[in-house]
Amino acid sequence: MGQASVIVVGNEKGGAGKSTIAIHLVTALLHGGARVAVLDLDLRQQSMGHFFASRRAWLTANxxxxxxxxxxxxxxxxxxxxxxxxxxxxxxxxxxxxxxxDFVVIDTPGGDTAVSRMAHGSADLIVTPMNDSFVDFDMLGVVDPVSLELKRPSLYSETVWDSRKTRAAANGRMIDWVVLRNRLAPTEARNRRRLDQRVQALSKRVGFRVGPGLRDRVIYRELFPFGLTIADLSPSIRPVAMSLQHVAARQELRALMSSLGLTGLDTTLMAAE
Structure with missing residues (x-):
């Protein structure tokens, strides 16, 4: 086997934004000059597979x-x-x-499967997006319903922890795990503070880092049916009208890539600004 870096985008809860994160990681890496392979393990929905099929069709047609x-x-x-x-x-x-x-990016299903567990165990980096709510946090950690204090890690956290221990025992390398605070809402400040405290407490307990995700922006949804992301926008690729939202979205993607230790993409992402 080669020495490709393996990135697994995982969360056993559906609707957390796994495929959105995965396609943005892939396109940003591609524009950085990397050879990127993709594996879509969400065999029923195949959002990532459909995205790149649409990309091929749009590029050919245009x-x-x-x-x-x-x-x-x-x-x-x-x-x-x-x-x-x-x-x-x-x-x-x-x-x-x-x-x-150079990179293998694996999008996993919203559930527990044997293949998904094997993929997690093969990762160098696990990226777990979560929506900014206790509904999504429940997949990572269990809180007391009265005090909201953290009680214990969830089954998914234990799955990742087991994968990390097995990998470390096998070759001495620890899998890096980053939880992305995805689709952050600008309101509900008190609820966010409560959630922040539980996320930080759990991160110390099970050993993940916390990074910035992607907001729920219209531009991401607008570009998806074309098989494009903000990393693709350029003077020759503009399927939608440019706006200040696109600049903010690029900055968001830069912050995401930087938090994952995937850098060297700024020149390309700035080209269309």
């Missing part, structure tokens, strides 16, 4: 040029296959991707 990742699609039938077969098929695709790319 005679435009933008980088594409290496894709290793897994069939939807694999969702109903026995675990042994699913794991073998994933391992085969993962090894090919690792040999041919």
């Amino acid at each position: 005679k435009a040029d933008a980088p594409m990742p290496l894709e290793y699609p897994l069939s939807i039938e694999l969702a109903k296959a026995p675990d042994a077969e699913a794991l073998a098929r994933f391992q085969e695709a993962f090894e090919r991707a690792s040999e041919e790319a």
Whole structure:
């Protein structure tokens, strides 16, 4: 196997923004000059797979040029296959991707599967987006319903913790884990303070870092059906009218990449400003 860096975007709760984060990481890395392979383990929804299919179609129709990742699609039938077969098929695709790319980005389903657990155990970096609410925090940690004090880590946190221990025992390397505060709302300051305190307490207990995510911006939704992100916008690729929101969104993506230790992208992201 090669020495590709493996990024797993994971959270067992649906609707946390995993695919949105994954496609932005991929396109930003591509524009930074990296060879990026993608594996979409959400076999039923396949949001990331559909995104890059739309990207290919839009670029062809508009005679435009933008980088594409290496894709290793897994069939939807694999969702109903026995675990042994699913794991073998994933391992085969993962090894090919690792040999041919600088980064392998894996989007995982909103649930617990054997393949998702294997992917987590293969990661160098686990990125967990969470919406800014106690509804999403429940996937990471359990709080007392009366005092709201943190009681214990959740099952997903324990899954990541087990993956990190296994990886460290195998090769002495600890998986980096970053929780992104995604879709931050500007209101409800008191609730946010409460949530901040529990997130920080849990981060010290189970060992993740906290980073900035992406706000719930119209521009992200506008670009998605074209298979494009703000990293792609340039004088020759402008499917929607430019605005100050695009500048703020680029700055947001820069902050996200920096928090994950993925840098060297500023020149490209600033090109269309």
